Amino acid sequence: MTPPTRALLHRNERWMALIDLDEFLVIRDATPDLPTLLHDYESAGALVVNWVVFGSSGQTVRSPLEPLASFWMCAPDQHSENLHVKSIVQPARVAGVTTDPHHLKYVEPYFAVNTTHDRVDGPKSERQASDRLALYHYALKSEEEYQAKMKRGSGMGNQKTMAFFHYVNNYTAAVCLDGIDKGRYLASFVS
Numbered sequence: 001m002t003p004p005t006r007a008l009l010h011r012n013e014r015w016m017a018l019i020d021l022d023e024f025l026v027i028r029d030a031t032p033d034l035p036t037l038l039h040d041y042e043s044a045g046a047l048v049v050n051w052v053v054f055g056s057s058g059q060t061v062r063s064p065l066e067p068l069a070s071f072w073m074c075a076p077d078q079h080s081e082n083l084h085v086k087s088i089v090q091p092a093r094v095a096g097v098t099t100d101p102h103h104l105k106y107v108e109p110y111f112a113v114n115t116t117h118d119r120v121d122g123p124k125s126e127r128q129a130s131d132r133l134a135l136y137h138y139a140l141k142s143e144e145e146y147q148a149k150m151k152r153g154s155g156m157g158n159q160k161t162m163a164f165f166h167y168v169n170n171y172t173a174a175v176c177l178d179g180i181d182k183g184r185y186l187a188s189f190v191s
Contacts, residue, residue, distance in 0.1 A: 045093040045110030048085035055172030059142040068183025074176035
């Protein structure tokens with residue numbers, strides 16, 4: 001049984017985010033918190049959130065700070081990799097899990113929508129909708145951390161290579177500083 005399938009057995013939860021440890025939900029508008037934001041999507045089966053993919057930002061060794069505070073080079077808006085979505089689901093409205101974590105099947109008449117209320121039926125959206133909420137995906141982190149990830153292997157069974165590391169670093173050429181500010185703010189609570 002996959003982790004999303006196990007998680008969805010808890011149908012009494014109102015909302016459940018099906019995201020990975022290297023992904024962080026970042027509110028990008030003036031909404032004060034995630035429960036307030038989710039209120040606007042209560043009629044949907046799920047809110048899908050687009051990735052904003054981050055590269056290594058040229059870092060070779062692990063930072064003592066969390067990813068949000070450590071990396072600032074990301075894929076530009078509307079890059080094809082940012083079209084991937086992950087779901088914040090209402091478990092009672094989920095009919096089943098597909099073979100990948102990027103989309104699910106929903107009980108009729110429900111379906112997934114993005115932050116602009118457009119229906120999204122697959123693992124990718126037609127356009128990136130991340131002005132309100134984004135899923136910051138730290139696919140690489142530092143070169144040191146990525147090499148350790150290659151040795152561990154992927155949770156999806158994919159073989160990680162240095163070619164992938166260079167591929168991601170080549171397209172993550174935009175500067176995304178809002179995560180840095182949020183990461184430093186969050187770090188102030190644990191230091």
